[in-house]
Amino acid sequence: MTTTAPFAVPDADPALLARLHARLEDAATGDAAPDVHYRTVDSPLGPLLVAATEQGVARLAFAIEDEDEVLESLATRIGPRVLRAPRRLDPAARWLDHFFAGDHGPYPGPVDLRLARGFRLAVLERLREVPFGRTISYAALAARTDAPRAVRAVGTACATNPVPLVVPCHRVVRSDGSTGAYRGGAEAKVRLLALERDGVLPASGGSAPRLL
Amino acid sequence: MSISETAKAPFERVVGEHGPLVWRVCRGMLDQHDAEDAWSETFLAAMGAWARFDGNVAGWLVTIAHRKAVDVLRARSRAAFPTAEPPEVVSTLGVPDGRDLDLWAALALLPTRQRAAVVHHHLAGLPFAEVAQLTGTTEPAARKAASDGVQRLRSLLAGKDIA
Structure with missing residues (x-):
């Protein structure tokens, strides 16, 4: 709605609106907590969107996914009370910073895998056991589940992983050693594997990936 | 986008679109400090009811903000020594x-x-x-x-x- 004032109305300045928003974030806890809170985190792979429920990190999206669509999907699948609340996700942001700097530790906070169901959820649970610097083939990962022949379904579970990096689906490669597809783009996967192998994330569009 | 017609927008979009409107209502009705309280209380209340709300969002938010403001004004006028709203704010x-x-x-x-x-x-x-x-x-x-x-x-x- 626009104003129709017959006199000048001062605009709410951005700094004020930011302060008001921060107050809203602080108040939105406990019974008043949103269904989903989120923030973006700058990373060498571009801005990442991190979203969490009260139970833990539920979604991580790369920039190639449209932010509005990700938020709409979260509103539909989890709940419409979706609020930007950066400070509540500071621990996740710090972990991502450390991860991209070569820190080996798995994400230490709670993870909410409600966006994965059934077999896909089981695959993600097995996948969390694969440590930094290691890779596993789709077939070997299938072998760790109740359906050892469901290699294609394992591929689907990885491709639809709601929390890449936190659940390290980039560590799943083809049996022939090639990297395969990735939700954040094939190049991102190659760079992540190089980071875990060499301790340094190579620049985008750099030298030919050795894994291919 | 595969969102059905009845699906609710993420609440953050409501805050972004209508934050300035709610600020004008709160600040128009209250002093700076009370207006800041009323703004966040308005959106907190709206977020709580967002999943069930259906209708004109802007009008609904103005209604909530108005009620918050009236509550504050009533409380102020009941106070023994009203201190509300001296024209003290810098232009x-x-x-x-x-x-x-x-x-x-x-x-x-x-x-x-x-x-x-x-x-x-x-x-x-x-x-x-x-x-x-x-x-x-x-x-x-x-x-x-x-x-x-x-x-x-x-x-x-x-x-x-x-x-």
């Missing part, structure tokens, strides 16, 4: 004429009925029928209150940046 209109009476401070000098009519119609854009409903009066009375309020504001702000 944000940037008119360097030595006077510190800006729009918000001028609004605070209006009777509540006029103040609400001016804020809800001229600052929030509600039609007079909705202003009347919100303030528990008739449409002609709301129209008159806004007109009287604007006239009073013009004289209060005389020499200021008015159209």
Whole structure:
């Protein structure tokens, strides 16, 4: 709605609106907590969107996914009370910073895998056991589940992983050693594997990936 | 996008789209400090009800903000030594004429009925029928209150940046 004032109305300045928003974030806890809170985190792979429920990190999206669509999907699948609340996700942001700097530790906070169901959820649970610097083939990962022949379904579970990096689906490669597809783009996967192998994330569009 | 018609938008979008509107209502009705409280309380209440809400979002938010503001004004007027709304706020209109009476401070000098009519119609854009409903009066009375309020504001702000 626009104003129709017959006199000048001062605009709410951005700094004020930011302060008001921060107050809203602080108040939105406990019974008043949103269904989903989120923030973006700058990373060498571009801005990442991190979203969490009260139970833990539920979604991580790369920039190639449209932010509005990700938020709409979260509103539909989890709940419409979706609020930007950066400070509540500071621990996740710090972990991502450390991860991209070569820190080996798995994400230490709670993870909410409600966006994965059934077999896909089981695959993600097995996948969390694969440590930094290691890779596993789709077939070997299938072998760790109740359906050892469901290699294609394992591929689907990885491709639809709601929390890449936190659940390290980039560590799943083809049996022939090639990297395969990735939700954040094939190049991102190659760079992540190089980071875990060499301790340094190579620049985008750099030298030919050795894994291919 | 594969969102069905009935799906609710993420609440953050509501805050982004209507934050400035709710601020104009809160600040028009209250001093800076109370307005900041009322703004966050309005969105907190709206977020709580968002999953069930269906209708005109802007009008709904103005209604919530209005009620928060009226509660604060009532509490203030019940206080033994009312301290509400001295025209103490530094001008944000940037008119360097030595006077510190800006729009918000001028609004605070209006009777509540006029103040609400001016804020809800001229600052929030509600039609007079909705202003009347919100303030528990008739449409002609709301129209008159806004007109009287604007006239009073013009004289209060005389020499200021008015159209």
